Amino acid sequence: MSIHALPQPEPESDLEHQDLIGHTRARFLACLAEGIDKFDSAATVLTRLRGPDLADAELIDGRDGRDLATILDDCIRHGRAAYAVMHAVIDNETP
DSSP: OOOOOOOOOOOSSHHHHHHHHHHHHHHHHHHHHHHHHHHHHHHHHHHHHHSTTTOOHHHHSSSHHHHHHHHHHHHHHHHHHHHHHHHHHHTTOOO
16 A cells, blocks of 8 residues: 555646635634634633532532633633734744
8 A cells, every 4th residue: 555645736826826825824814713712712611610600519629620721721822822923924024
């Protein structure tokens, strides 16, 4: 069995290639923004679970709830950092 690379369509011109890169970078940023938004929503739901209205004891007592909150905050922070780095790449700046 051998592994072969899938054929990649060749752009007709350098301009088309740059357009394809620009479009793909924009999609990448959109995916990052969507991921950040989802993690932020999850953090909001976790806060509600741990809050006085629901008071989910399994998430209040012990470390699990705090760990989850910290993990979500880290994910949001890392997503924002990735977004900033990609913007720096797009703007031709060194992050």
